Amino acid sequence: MRLDAKEPSGPIASKWDRHQFEMKLVNPANKRKYTIIVVGTGLAGASAAASLGELGYNVLNFCIQDSPRRAHSIAAQGGINAAKNYQNDGDSVYRLFYDTVKGGDYRSRESNVHRLAQLSVNIIDQCVAQGVPFAREYGGLLDNRSFGGAQVSRTFYARGQTGQQLLLGAYQSLMRQVHARTVRLFARREMLDLVVINGKARGITTRNLVTGEIERHVGDAVILATGGYGTAYYLSTNAVNSNVTASWRAHKRGALFANPCFTQIHPTCIPVSGDHQSKLTLMSESLRNDGRVWVPKKQRDTRPPEQIPEAERDYYLERKYPSFGNLVPRDVASRNAKQACDDGRGVGDSGLSVYLDFKDAIERLGPDAIKEKYGNLFHMYQKITDENPYKVPMRIYPAMHYTMGGLWVDYNLMSTIAGLHVLGEANFSDHGANRLGASALMQGLADGYFVIPYTIGHYLAGESLPKVTTDHDAFKESADRVQKQVNQLLSIKGSRGIREIHRALGRIMWDDVGMARTEESLKRALAAIPKLREDFWHNVSVPGTPDNLNQSLEYAGRVADYLEFAELLALDALDRSESCGGHFREESQTPDGEALRDDANYSYVAAWEFKGVGKEPELHKEPLNFEEVHPTQRSYK
Amino acid sequence: MRLNLKIWRQAGPGAAGRLEDYTASDVSSDMSFLEMLDVVNDSLVRQGKDAIAFDSDCREGICGMCSLVINGVPHGPDRGTTVCQLHLRRFKEGDTITVEPWRARAFPVIKDLVVDRSAFDRIIIAGGYVSVNCGGAPDGNAILIPKEISETAMDSAACIGCGACVAACKNASAHLFMSAKISHLSLLPQGQVERYRRVVAMIEQADADGFGSCSNEGECEAVCPKEISISNIARMTREYVRAMLVAGK
Amino acid sequence: MTTRVRVFSSSVGTKLLIGITGLALFLYLVLHIGGNLMVFLGRDVFNQYSHMLLSNPLIPVIEIGLVLIFLLHVYKTITMFLGNRKARPIPYEQKKYAGAPSRKTLASSTMILSGLWLLVFVIIHVSTFKYGTEYEAPGTGIRDLYRLELENFSNPLTVGFYVLSMLVVGSHLRHGVASAFQSLGATHPRWTPRLLVAGKVAAAVIAGLFMAIAVWAYATGARS
Ligand SMILES: Cc1cc2nc3c(=O)[nH]c(=O)nc-3n(C[C@H](O)[C@H](O)[C@H](O)COP(=O)(O)OP(=O)(O)OC[C@H]3O[C@@H](n4cnc5c(N)ncnc54)[C@H](O)[C@@H]3O)c2cc1C
Numbered sequence A: 001m002r003l004d005a006k007e008p009s010g011p012i013a014s015k016w017d018r019h020q021f022e023m024k025l026v027n028p029a030n031k032r033k034y035t036i037i038v039v040g041t042g043l044a045g046a047s048a049a050a051s052l053g054e055l056g057y058n059v060l061n062f063c064i065q066d067s068p069r070r071a072h073s074i075a076a077q078g079g080i081n082a083a084k085n086y087q088n089d090g091d092s093v094y095r096l097f098y099d100t101v102k103g104g105d106y107r108s109r110e111s112n113v114h115r116l117a118q119l120s121v122n123i124i125d126q127c128v129a130q131g132v133p134f135a136r137e138y139g140g141l142l143d144n145r146s147f148g149g150a151q152v153s154r155t156f157y158a159r160g161q162t163g164q165q166l167l168l169g170a171y172q173s174l175m176r177q178v179h180a181r182t183v184r185l186f187a188r189r190e191m192l193d194l195v196v197i198n199g200k201a202r203g204i205t206t207r208n209l210v211t212g213e214i215e216r217h218v219g220d221a222v223i224l225a226t227g228g229y230g231t232a233y234y235l236s237t238n239a240v241n242s243n244v245t246a247s248w249r250a251h252k253r254g255a256l257f258a259n260p261c262f263t264q265i266h267p268t269c270i271p272v273s274g275d276h277q278s279k280l281t282l283m284s285e286s287l288r289n290d291g292r293v294w295v296p297k298k299q300r301d302t303r304p305p306e307q308i309p310e311a312e313r314d315y316y317l318e319r320k321y322p323s324f325g326n327l328v329p330r331d332v333a334s335r336n337a338k339q340a341c342d343d344g345r346g347v348g349d350s351g352l353s354v355y356l357d358f359k360d361a362i363e364r365l366g367p368d369a370i371k372e373k374y375g376n377l378f379h380m381y382q383k384i385t386d387e388n389p390y391k392v393p394m395r396i397y398p399a400m401h402y403t404m405g406g407l408w409v410d411y412n413l414m415s416t417i418a419g420l421h422v423l424g425e426a427n428f429s430d431h432g433a434n435r436l437g438a439s440a441l442m443q444g445l446a447d448g449y450f451v452i453p454y455t456i457g458h459y460l461a462g463e464s465l466p467k468v469t470t471d472h473d474a475f476k477e478s479a480d481r482v483q484k485q486v487n488q489l490l491s492i493k494g495s496r497g498i499r500e501i502h503r504a505l506g507r508i509m510w511d512d513v514g515m516a517r518t519e520e521s522l523k524r525a526l527a528a529i530p531k532l533r534e535d536f537w538h539n540v541s542v543p544g545t546p547d548n549l550n551q552s553l554e555y556a557g558r559v560a561d562y563l564e565f566a567e568l569l570a571l572d573a574l575d576r577s578e579s580c581g582g583h584f585r586e587e588s589q590t591p592d593g594e595a596l597r598d599d600a601n602y603s604y605v606a607a608w609e610f611k612g613v614g615k616e617p618e619l620h621k622e623p624l625n626f627e628e629v630h631p632t633q634r635s636y637k
Numbered sequence B: 001m002r003l004n005l006k007i008w009r010q011a012g013p014g015a016a017g018r019l020e021d022y023t024a025s026d027v028s029s030d031m032s033f034l035e036m037l038d039v040v041n042d043s044l045v046r047q048g049k050d051a052i053a054f055d056s057d058c059r060e061g062i063c064g065m066c067s068l069v070i071n072g073v074p075h076g077p078d079r080g081t082t083v084c085q086l087h088l089r090r091f092k093e094g095d096t097i098t099v100e101p102w103r104a105r106a107f108p109v110i111k112d113l114v115v116d117r118s119a120f121d122r123i124i125i126a127g128g129y130v131s132v133n134c135g136g137a138p139d140g141n142a143i144l145i146p147k148e149i150s151e152t153a154m155d156s157a158a159c160i161g162c163g164a165c166v167a168a169c170k171n172a173s174a175h176l177f178m179s180a181k182i183s184h185l186s187l188l189p190q191g192q193v194e195r196y197r198r199v200v201a202m203i204e205q206a207d208a209d210g211f212g213s214c215s216n217e218g219e220c221e222a223v224c225p226k227e228i229s230i231s232n233i234a235r236m237t238r239e240y241v242r243a244m245l246v247a248g249k
Numbered sequence C: 001m002t003t004r005v006r007v008f009s010s011s012v013g014t015k016l017l018i019g020i021t022g023l024a025l026f027l028y029l030v031l032h033i034g035g036n037l038m039v040f041l042g043r044d045v046f047n048q049y050s051h052m053l054l055s056n057p058l059i060p061v062i063e064i065g066l067v068l069i070f071l072l073h074v075y076k077t078i079t080m081f082l083g084n085r086k087a088r089p090i091p092y093e094q095k096k097y098a099g100a101p102s103r104k105t106l107a108s109s110t111m112i113l114s115g116l117w118l119l120v121f122v123i124i125h126v127s128t129f130k131y132g133t134e135y136e137a138p139g140t141g142i143r144d145l146y147r148l149e150l151e152n153f154s155n156p157l158t159v160g161f162y163v164l165s166m167l168v169v170g171s172h173l174r175h176g177v178a179s180a181f182q183s184l185g186a187t188h189p190r191w192t193p194r195l196l197v198a199g200k201v202a203a204a205v206i207a208g209l210f211m212a213i214a215v216w217a218y219a220t221g222a223r224s
C-alpha cells in the first residue's frame, strides 16, 4: 500500500487556496441527497455536523453521552490559538505554522499544519459570531494569553472554560441544524463497527445504549470525530468514557493507524493521591503564565514550602530554559518534572510532585486579578486536594493527557478507507510528536468548520456511490459481529472486575510506555499486554443483560479494544527508536537530557495496518518532507 | 471509612423503583463520591450482579453528566460543586447517605440513577443559538464588547446543563437553565437579531416538555454547580416582556 | 409570533400575571391599612373617612377591578400550582432545603395554603363588613362602621380568627412581595437584597397593624 497524502503542489502559503479551487463541488440542490454519518459531537464532530447541515447535506450525528454538549471537548480549559496578531507582538500565520511544526518536533505534515495556521484566524471570527464570550480587555477588544512553546500571545480564552464555550457554540449551531431538520441526533449510541461496501465506508453499526438494540445506519460517507485514546493509560485527564473503540473498529476494517506512540503527558496535573482514583485532573497550562515551577534544591527536603527560602529553591525551568522559562512545551516541562522527582527532589507525601507557585503573581497583580483569570481552576484544585492555592503553592505532576497519534488521514482528512474521514483528536494529522497547548481546539474546529465542508464535497462529487440499504450483506455481517461480541462478553461470567483489568493495563502503560521508554520496558509491556488480554477474555465479569442500559457492558467493550490497541501503541514505540516530542526513548537523548531525534531514519509517519488480533501489524511509512521549516534540534533555551 | 448507602434502584423506565441498602466499606476520605460508587459497583460486578447505573464522564465538574441527589440535595451538600467533585471528606464515618436520581416529568428515569435529559436539548433546539452559518463571520474584533458585558454573559454561559436546577425546584422548573442561555445571548450584540423570537420559542418548548413554572424560591441557584443567579430568570422575564411588546406592534 | 392570550398562559406569562396582580393586591392592602388606622382617631373621624371613601362614584368601578384582580390572582395561582405538581409525578424519598442563597422558607413553601386560607378569609371579611349590618352613626346620616367594627371584634373567637388570618397574610406577603418583583423581572444587584428585606418588613408591619386593630377593637369594646 502506498500512502498518498494528496498534498497540493505549489508554495506552502497557497496550497490550500489552490486546493479549494481545484476540488470538485456538489451542486446545492444535490446536497440533500447525500447522507453523511458523523460520529462524535466534540468540537470536531459538532462543528462538522453543523456546517455540513448548513450546506444542506443530510447528516446523522452520533454520540455516547446523553447530549452532544457533553463531549469531552467541554473539559478543555486554557484556550485556543489563532494567528490574529491582535497583540501586535509579531505573530503571523507563518509563525504559528512554524511554532507548531517545531513544537511537534518535526513529525507532522507541513502542508496540513500551514492550513491549520491559516484557518485559525477564521475560527475566532466564527466563534465570536456565534456568541462565544471570549475574554475581553477594557477597551472591548479580545484578550489573549500565552501558552507553552510560543513567544507571542495568541491564545484566546473564556476564563478557564474555553473548551466549554467553544463546544457550546458548536453545539448551538448543531442544534440549529437539528431544528432545520438537516441533522438528526442519535445520543446514547455507541459506534461499534464500520460498514465497508466495495472498499468504501457506507455506514456504521451502533448499539443503542438505552435499549441495547444493535442498529444499522447507512450513508454516503462516514466521519469519525471520536476523540483520543488517552484512557488506554487508565488514569488520564480525559473523561472516563473516552475510548478508542470507534477508531479501533475502523482500524480493524482497514483504516491505518498512524503514530500511536505519540502521546502527550501534560506537566500540570493534580498528583495521584491513591489507588482509588478514576481520573486525573488537569490544571490548565495557562497557569504557567503566572505560576512558577520549582522544587527544593536539597534532596528529600521535607520542610513546608513557605519555610524554604528563595535561595534554596530551584526554579528549574527558568534556570534551564531562560528564553521560554515556565512556558516551555509540555513534553519538556513534563520530562523535567519527572527528572526532578527521580532525583529525589519531588515534594508532597509521595515525592511525586513539584510546586507551581503563584505567590509572586498574587503579590504583583493582587488576589482578585488571579481569581478572575484562574478562579475556577483554583476552586477545582481546592476541592480535590483540600489545599488553598492562594496560600500554599499548588503541587502538580505530569499525567496522560492527549494523543497525537490517530487514524491516518490524507490532506483531505480521508483515511485509507475511501469515504471514511477522520477529524479532531481521532486523526493523527497536525501535531507531530507533541502538541502545543491551545492547538487541539484549533485543530478540531478547523477540521470541522473549514476543511471537511470542502473535502467531503470533493469526495462525494468524485465517486459513484450506488444506493445501498441496511439490508446489504455487509450490514448484516457487521451487526452479527457486534452482537457476537456483546454475547461473548456477557457469557464469560468470570470473577475479575473490568476496572481492575483496565487499571492493570494502565499501570503497564504508565510504567513501561509512559514518559520515558526503553527497549526493555517496551518489550516488557509487549509481553504483558497479551497476557492481560487473555486474562480479560477468560476471567472478566460483565454482569447484566444486553437489552437495556448496561454500563458494565459498554465499559467492557472499550477495555477489550484497549487491550488490543495498547499492544500497537507499545509496538510503535518500540519500532521508533528515536526520541521526539512526547515520545522519549532513553536510548536516544542529548548529553543534557533533551529528546534526540533521528531524522535520517525516522522522518516518517508510521501507519500500521491491522492483520488480526495478536498478529504482527504491517508498517507503512509516509515520508515527511520539510521544505519550509528545516528540522534542527529543538531548543527552548 | 465506612458508609451506609440507600440507593435508588429501578430496572427500567416503566418499572417501579425503590431504595436499596449498600455499604461502602474501606473507602478513603480522599475519594470522590463517584469513586466510592465505583468501588461499590466493582464489588457488585465481581459478584456478577448488575452494577448501579449512574451518569458521569468528565469527573471534573464541567460536562454536566453527573446527576445525583445526595441526602435530598442535588449534587450534595457542597455549594458550587457537582457530585463528581464532592469528596468523602465531607462525610463522617458511619453516615447513612440517600442517593436518588433527578426527579421530574421532563427527565424520566432510564435506569437506577440515570435520567433522560433530552428535554434540555429540545429547549436549545427551539432557539438557543445565534443563526450564523459558517463562513461569513466578520472579524472577531469588528464589534467591541465592553468587558463587563462579556463577563456577565460568561457568568450565564457557564451553565453546564446538568439539570440540578430542575431537580431542586419544587416545581421541576427549567427557568434557570433556559434563562442562563437567554441571558448569555441577549447580553451580547451577536444575540440581538433573534432576541425576541428566541425567548418566546424556548419558553414555549420548556412548557410543552412538562417543566413547571417558577415560584422564585431560588433553590435552583443554591444547588447550581456554577452558581448561576436567579437574576437570569428576571432578565428572561424582561426579555419576554419586550418580546410581547414588540410582537404587539 | 405568539398571540397575547398564549403569552399569558406560558409559564413566564403566568408569573407575570401573578406578580402584577399580587403587587396590585399588596398596594391595596397598604391603602387599606392606611385607612383602617383612622380607627384610632375615634368614631367620627373613622366614619367620616369611610363615608368619603364609599360615596366616591369611582368606588364601584375600583371594587369591580379589585375583584377581577383578586380572581385572576386566585385562578392563575391555583392553575399554576396544579400544573407544577404535574411536573414532578414521582416525589423524592428524601428532599432537603438547599441552604443559602435559596429563599425557600416555610412561607414560600406554603403560598398555596396561605392563599387558600386568605381566599376564605376575604369572603368572610367582605361579608361581615361590606355586607354587614347597616348601622347609622347617630346624628350624621352616614354609616357607622366604627360600631360594626367594635361589635364584630367583641367576640374573642372572631379576634382569634382575625389574628390568625393576619399571621397568614404576613406569611403570604413575606415571600410574595419580593417574589412579585422578581416575577416582573425587576432585579438589581444593589436593590434586590434590600428589596428582600423590605418585603419582609412590609409583611410584618402590615400584618402587625391589622392584628393591632383587631385586638384594640376587642379591648375598646370590652371597656365601653
Ligand atoms: C482536561 C483537558 C483540557 C484540555 N485543554 C485544552 C486546551 O486548553 N486547549 C486545547 O487546544 N486543547 C485542550 N485539550 C485537548 C482538547 O480538548 C481535545 O483534544 C479536543 O477537544 C478533542 O475534540 P474532539 O472533537 O476530537 O473529540 P471529543 O471532544 O473527545 O469528542 C468525542 C466525541 O465522540 C463521541 N464518541 C466517542 N466514542 C464514540 C463511539 N464509539 N460511538 C459514538 N460516539 C463516540 C463522544 O460522544 C464525543 O461526542 C484538553 C483536553 C483535556 C482532556
Ligand code: FES
Binding pocket: B055, B056, B057, B058, B059, B060, B061, B062, B063, B064, B065, B066, B082, B083, B084, B085
Ligand atoms: S461528571 Fe462531568 S460534571 Fe460531573
